[in-house]
Amino acid sequence: MVLELVIASGKGGVGKSTLSSTLALYLAKQGYNVIAVDADADAPNLHLIYGIDRWEIEEDYREAWIAEIDYDKCTMCGICAEICSYKAIKLIDNRYVINTIICEGCLTCSLACPKKAIRRRQIASGKIRIAKTPYGFPLVSAKLNVGRPNSGKLVTEVKNRAKELAREDTIIVIDSAAGIGCQVISSLAGAHAAILVAEPTPASFSDLKRVHMVTKHFLLPTGLVINKYDLNPHYTRKILEYAKQEHMDVLGIIPYDDNVPKAMAKMKPLVELYPQSPASIALLRIVSKVEERVVKGWSEWFREYKPRKPVPYKPIILKPPNIGKG
Amino acid sequence: MKIKISVTGGKGGTGKSTIAVNLAVSLLRYRDVVLADLDVEAPNDHILLGIRLTNEQPVKIMLPFIEYPKCIRCGVCAKVCDTGAIIITREKLPFIIPRLCSGCRACYFACPVSAIVEGQRIIGYTYHSKANTIHGSLDLITGVLREGEEHTPPVVLAARERAINIAKDVLLVDTSAGTANHVAIALEDSKLALAVTEPTPLGLHDLEMILELTERLGIETWVIVNRWGIEDTTRLEEVVRKYNSSIIVQIPYSREIIDSYIKGKPLVEVHPDHEISKIFYRLAKTISEVI
Amino acid sequence: MPKIAIASNSKGGLEDVVASRFGRAPTFTIIELDDKGNIINVKVIENPGVNAPGGAGVKAVQALINEGVDIAVGPSFGPNAKAILDEMNIKAITIPAGTKISEAIEYVKREIGLA
Numbered sequence: 001m002v003l004e005l006v007i008a009s010g011k012g013g014v015g016k017s018t019l020s021s022t023l024a025l026y027l028a029k030q031g032y033n034v035i036a037v038d039a040d041a042d043a044p045n046l047h048l049i050y051g052i053d054r055w056e057i058e059e060d061y062r063e064a065w066i067a068e069i070d071y072d073k074c075t076m077c078g079i080c081a082e083i084c085s086y087k088a089i090k091l092i093d094n095r096y097v098i099n100t101i102i103c104e105g106c107l108t109c110s111l112a113c114p115k116k117a118i119r120r121r122q123i124a125s126g127k128i129r130i131a132k133t134p135y136g137f138p139l140v141s142a143k144l145n146v147g148r149p150n151s152g153k154l155v156t157e158v159k160n161r162a163k164e165l166a167r168e169d170t171i172i173v174i175d176s177a178a179g180i181g182c183q184v185i186s187s188l189a190g191a192h193a194a195i196l197v198a199e200p201t202p203a204s205f206s207d208l209k210r211v212h213m214v215t216k217h218f219l220l221p222t223g224l225v226i227n228k229y230d231l232n233p234h235y236t237r238k239i240l241e242y243a244k245q246e247h248m249d250v251l252g253i254i255p256y257d258d259n260v261p262k263a264m265a266k267m268k269p270l271v272e273l274y275p276q277s278p279a280s281i282a283l284l285r286i287v288s289k290v291e292e293r294v295v296k297g298w299s300e301w302f303r304e305y306k307p308r309k310p311v312p313y314k315p316i317i318l319k320p321p322n323i324g325k326g
Numbered sequence: 327m328k329i330k331i332s333v334t335g336g337k338g339g340t341g342k343s344t345i346a347v348n349l350a351v352s353l354l355r356y357r358d359v360v361l362a363d364l365d366v367e368a369p370n371d372h373i374l375l376g377i378r379l380t381n382e383q384p385v386k387i388m389l390p391f392i393e394y395p396k397c398i399r400c401g402v403c404a405k406v407c408d409t410g411a412i413i414i415t416r417e418k419l420p421f422i423i424p425r426l427c428s429g430c431r432a433c434y435f436a437c438p439v440s441a442i443v444e445g446q447r448i449i450g451y452t453y454h455s456k457a458n459t460i461h462g463s464l465d466l467i468t469g470v471l472r473e474g475e476e477h478t479p480p481v482v483l484a485a486r487e488r489a490i491n492i493a494k495d496v497l498l499v500d501t502s503a504g505t506a507n508h509v510a511i512a513l514e515d516s517k518l519a520l521a522v523t524e525p526t527p528l529g530l531h532d533l534e535m536i537l538e539l540t541e542r543l544g545i546e547t548w549v550i551v552n553r554w555g556i557e558d559t560t561r562l563e564e565v566v567r568k569y570n571s572s573i574i575v576q577i578p579y580s581r582e583i584i585d586s587y588i589k590g591k592p593l594v595e596v597h598p599d600h601e602i603s604k605i606f607y608r609l610a611k612t613i614s615e616v617i
Numbered sequence: 618m619p620k621i622a623i624a625s626n627s628k629g630g631l632e633d634v635v636a637s638r639f640g641r642a643p644t645f646t647i648i649e650l651d652d653k654g655n656i657i658n659v660k661v662i663e664n665p666g667v668n669a670p671g672g673a674g675v676k677a678v679q680a681l682i683n684e685g686v687d688i689a690v691g692p693s694f695g696p697n698a699k700a701i702l703d704e705m706n707i708k709a710i711t712i713p714a715g716t717k718i719s720e721a722i723e724y725v726k727r728e729i730g731l732a
Binding site: 010011012013014017041042043045048049083085086087099101102104105106107108111112144146147148149151152177178179180181182183184185200201202203206207210213214217231232235261264265267313315316317318319320323 | 336337338339340343367368370373374384386387388389391393406408424425428429430431432435436443444445446447448471472473474475476477478479480483502503504505506507508509510511514526527528531532535536538539542543584587588590
């Protein structure tokens with residue numbers, strides 16, 4: 001069975017990429033068939049950590065549309081500007097202009113235009129890149145073109161490409177974006193397990209709870225890693241208590257370590273460059289636990305840590321007056 | 327005459343929110359300031375200010391409801407739905423899946439018999455809170471996306487509009503990290519963007535992306551280098567020059583900033599005489615003179 | 618006369634196994650039973666959700682709705698797929714990935730009281 005593990009955090013900069021790059025590297029060295037996926041399409045970083053400077057495959061992802069106004073037909077009625085949900089259409093120098101950076105391509109304006117003066121054009125919303133890491137396993141990386149929307153679709157496509165390369169026993173390690181929006185949701189959809197990373201600060205704790213809520217919507221068994229734990233032992237304890245209450249598998253804690261940014265600056269994984277560094281030792285302990293508990297012991301781990309009480313997503317709906325069953 | 331300044335930066339965790347909050351408090355000494363936290367997926371400014379969110383208002387997007395007696399079962403609504411939120415049942419009737427609906431209204435306009443009525447769905451909230459600082463009261467507008475919702479832009483827009491409505495002088499916007507279109511929406515119409523980066527290859531890579539975005543949006547950008555001192559900055563300076571920008575401030579790595587971050591009070595309040603606090607005040611003065 | 622759709626791992630059919638994913642299963646094996654639980658028809662359809670950029674579960678369920686399915690079988694169901702199946706009164710049954718389809722049918726028959 002192909003095993004999909006997603007690393008997420010809610011808050012940016014807490015160590016997702018450090019953990020996912022180390023996990024993929026470790027599993028590969030242990031002899032597993034591994035594919036690393038960089039699903040942080042806004043700001044992909046895994047290729048920098050692995051020291052990849054050239055892509056073997058680089059393709060445009062073209063599943064995006066933007067709207068274009070045909071000025072020969074436009075009668076300046078302004079309906080498009082009024083109904084655009086993103087306020088992407090503005091009156092500039094006596095013409096209605098669509099801001100192509102903000103336009104989401106929903107094409108509602110083209111449907112609403114009484115003169116059918118708006119058409120759609122397909123554009124590249126981003127790129128899918130694939131390269132072999134110096135350690136023998138492939139990295140599939142997403143890059144969203146600046147300003148584009150719907151990175152969720154790009155993330156899904158990148159995961160599909162990884163699955164095409166996968167064998168029956170492959171482990172796919174997915175480095176997700178920060179946040180909890182469509183990019184992260186697309187990363188989590190269809191995954192088997194989530195490993196959440198937090199640092200001991202109020203902001204990171206708050207974001208951890210939010211992304212954890214989303215993993216509960218998806219009924220994912222969830223592990224926890226606390227990074228830079230020694231910066232604030234009090235908050236580390238608070239987060240560990242939360243993890244215990246929520247029945248998350250605490251996979252380990254990592255001390256603050258100056259060598260982490262140093263290794264990133266040298267474009268090499270920390271555990272390769274400074275294997276005796278405190279963070280390396282902690283990371284290796286964590287990834288070996290992941291191997292034991294999540295990979296080798298999958299069925300038991302899944303049964304133990306899948307959410308006990310389902311917390312399904314429930315939309316908050318306001319019905320229009322005078323309508324029957326919606 | 328309202329002026330908008332945005333604090334942004336491609337890479338997460340570079341210190342954007344810490345800088346936005348400290349800058350807002352410093353600016354309050356010279357100008358009237360409203361701070362808008364448009365990082366709606368992971369909003370943190372209220373935590374850094376140590377205040378609770380108040381004055382909740384829901385952010386609603388349109389949710390279609392089918393008037394089944396009028397429906398002629400043509401299936402056009404399902405066809406035009408960009409997000410696959412409409413499925414067709416065995417009886418050929420359309421059925422809406424609320425979570426997938428982005429509220430774009432394409433179905434509403436496409437229906438040939440006007441059988442679609444507009445309801446609404448709440449996907450998030452905006453808040454208006456006040457922080458008591460040494461320079462007076464700071465208004466904070468925060469946008470929060472509801473967990474499980476995919477659609478960030480409408481919440482960013484709602485929070486942005488709420489902030490614009492109450493701002494009298496300077497509107498300081500804290501965008502989220504990254505360069506996706508909800509960041510572009512947060513940045514729009516800024517007179518000045520402050521791009522926060524750190525001097526590492528990852529920071530540099532993401533800085534280039536945010537500079538490309540602000541260039542395309544036509545926004546003058548200054549670069550703030552945070553955690554300066556951990557790396558050599560030659561390549562960083564090259565990139566900054568390439569985009570006709572300049573490094574306006576370098577903030578050295580400091581333990582006190584981390585502690586203030588954890589304690590929930592901005593550094594400029596807890597240690598106003600700290601060298602970094604002085605950097606913020608100087609920056610605030612420069613900005614207030616330039617705009 | 619229940620119609621059962623089982624997410625299948627490759628080409629589908631009674632000899633195939635339950636897929637590891639519902640929304641992105643390559644095929645669905647659709648089995649019709651009579652009132653006594655005998656198999657009267659087996660059909661395999663391709664899953665339109667298999668390569669979809671998003672909302673795969675939704676597309677998969679749409680295909681099952683079009684086939685008039687009463688029961689859907691998969692190793693697990695994503696939140697979208699589950700929500701629609703519930704609304705459409707299609708019973709969702711989870712059976713572990715790798716189970717032979719012929720065995721899965723026996724399990725379903727026990728679940729619905731036809732064994």
